[in-house]
Amino acid sequence: RGVAFVSTGGLPAGLVPCRPGSISALGRRAPVGAPLSAPRKDCRQGVVGAKAILDKLAQGMQGITAGLTDAINGPEKNDILQLREALGDQEFDAVKDLVSQLMAQQRKEMREVKAQSAAEQKKLQRELNGYSNKVRDLEFQLIMAANEVTDLEEQIADYKYELGGDEETAVQLRGRPANPEVHPVFGTLISDFGYKKVYAADPATIYSKVPIYKKQRTFRTERASAMAEAKAKMGVSGWPGTITVVELDDQAVVQGADDPTFVLVDGQHRLGAYTILSRRLKSRNPGQPLPAGMGEMLVEVYPQATDEMAAEVFTEINKAEPCKLVDLPGQSGAPPEVRAVIDEAAEELRRMHANMFKPSEKCRTPHMNIDNLRDELWQSGVVTRMGFTRGDELLQWMVDKNAKLGEIPDEEWTPKRRTRAATLQNALVKARANGFFLGLEWDWINDDEAVAGEAGPGTA
Template identity: 40%
Template sequence: MASSSSSLRGLRRLAAATRRPAVVASAARAKATQAMTASHAQQLSSNAQEELDAMPFWVPWTGSALNRALSPSQLELFASKFLAAAASASCASTPSMAVAALRKERDDALTRARTMEASLASFSHRASDAESKLSLAKHALASELATLRADKEAAELTAADYRIALNALREESRSRSTTDRDRADADAAAVDARLAEVTDALDRAEARTTAATARALDAEHALACALEDAAKAKAKAKSGAAHHATYGALLHDFGYKRVYATPVTSLTSKERVAVYDQQRAFRAERAETIAEEKAKEAAELSGGFCIPGVISIAEGTANVKGGGARKKKGSKDSSGDVVSASILDGQHRVGALDILLARGVLKPTDAILTEVFPNVDDVRAAALFTEINAATPIRFMDLPGVVEPDAKWALEGAAAKLRDAYPAMFSPSVRCKIPNVNIDALREELHGAEVGSRLGLITEDDLVGWMLKVNAELAERSEKQWLRLRPKRGRAARGSEETYLKALAKAREHGFFLGMCDSWLDGPED
């Protein structure tokens, strides 16, 4: 302890001599220990005794302390590490070197302190934001609690008034004389009735008091829950980006929509993500075409392939396909009551993803970019669907609200059944040549001709039966009749007579004549 005190006093004298700020005592003691060693002192020759006497008074004490504290091997190691370099320089460690080391140590400590202060300031700023939000919640709940307490006090005052009135009536009934028996009985009955009214009023007041007390307790519980939610929100903010069970990792929240990296298994799961009720009909062949192109792209490109754009999803009460009875147009309740996720745009890309997942081209952990619109009902879903498809060719009848859902799906089902019956006569191109037809063009022609309302064809079976009947009637025409009744405009009017007869031969080969003309849409001939 005496050696340490002497070392400290010696370092202070050195600091005063160089007119520099004082350094940490512990650092000075460490540097002094490195500078002086008993081993080195023992190696001084008798000729250097005068130099030893000229050293600061605390140097011998330090050497003695090290000689007592360290073993001989430790002293040799200390001397070889710290005194050898000093001997080669022909002088011991100078006070200025010790001071410089101490200054460097001080500067490092100050740098670490400033870094810690900056981190503390950042954390304090975040904590201040959280506390301000919590303060607002506390203020709102405190206001509501004060209101409830005021209601409770008012109810208690009312109850007290009723109790006073009740006591007054009781005193009045005791003091009233009973000179007339009948009158006394009548008065007693009136008093009992009044007493019953007052008692009932008192019960109601006490019930209101109990309710006010319950509301106050609920408010206190809500405040506690708010504090807990604030703590959870603070912890969640520190934990990183949010993760949704269905949509996956949240990339950004724009307010009006959220962008996710959604696992492909969630998108292809009908239980998790359905399809918007007013969505255009799903074409399996289109999804197959997309899947084939993307599989080829994945095989040719080392970086895999990409799905262009995003998959648009409506989250809310908008009706979905297969979601039960559809609501009629113009009904007051134009939205469902079950919150669900439905695809507004990208159903064919999702179908292709399902195919690629089944083939092993995609892994279940692969993510697809999606945009989720929250709180979407039928009206907003229709607006979003129209906006998304405004720049993409879409059949007029596929726009939401143009065709009643039942009529639309009847036309869709009838056209699909006809395609299944005559697959060779249906072309994916909307500009196909006769006698082929395109399923979407056929649906729109049936809708435009109003065959359902004109001929009383309500269901898809009615439509299929009528079209098969018309097709059988067209099959009975002779070649001369076909040439005589050949349309003067439209698809059938294009090309030469030879081309027209080749088309007729194909129609006879497959037994399908509805693509040869469109006059059959006008109904039975007179």
């Protein structure tokens, strides 16, 4: 960290000429106008004295990177002042400039290292996101494959019956007892209330035979996976609640089936969780039956319903266990074309930042829940306000908002409502590490121009 001085001209190494007005070792000033080429003995001694001071400073100034000003105010203040007097203002400023250049170079190198490290981290995070998406896709394919297997088993049983087997053999092949009160899809009838019937059903059969109501929320693999993980850790037998099915007169309201009679209006994620968990258990222990209660779910069936009644049942269920406004059917929810734009953009954003989206609607900042995002986008009216007609337009708008939020310095973010400063700082660290800032607050969704710098709870 020392500074080397090299003499120039024809003088011996280590010998510098006295400049006019400089201080010699004898305390006398060289007369102004004295020739620089005439070395003097007192100049030699002055140089020796200055060199001694420089050697001393090289040993003691370990904090020179903190700046020359800090050093002057530190314990070596007297030596620095003597150096200034010995060298003169011009050469002292040259030393100061050199130190400043070295410090600037060091800071530049540190910034480059940090930038390279951040780029590597983002690259690894993108790769991790890609693997997470592949895992979700594989889980979804597993569920679909399980449905096909169950469907084929049912068809085999029907073919055997058609080829000469009796009905008792056919229903046994399907895994159901021969009982007149056993429905081919819903299983054993438990009670008939007139306005609805309750069955003890095989979840696999329900999942493969009953399509999801077209106005129902989208099936989310990650939510079903989270429910399966939670169920695997619990000691409670059976499945909570009931699966709700509506028997339709108007078959045109169903998507994904040629001639459906029934539609599932509630419980699709529980059925998905069962499918994931049962296939996992069977793969580990092929010869072992499923735990008690896992292979049955209560199903309530509303008979002979119209599309309007199905919508009313769906709305009533989700008002009891709050449903997002965007998903309510009819005039209460988003029009199909608006919801299509929102769903496409939200799903693609989730794929881009898979590790920042959580199944829970109460996830912590800066994480985000996709259904909360969809509902906020709908309630904000951004699709209509900005005139978006495609999902990629809304997606790009959110990407731009995310970039603007990322430009806000940490010190300009302030806690909002009940958010603690420490919580906000931790959230900022995570947001910057993952390049995702939309989960810090919701103000951006209603601001078409500037982006606010406040954060608080309730973002998830």
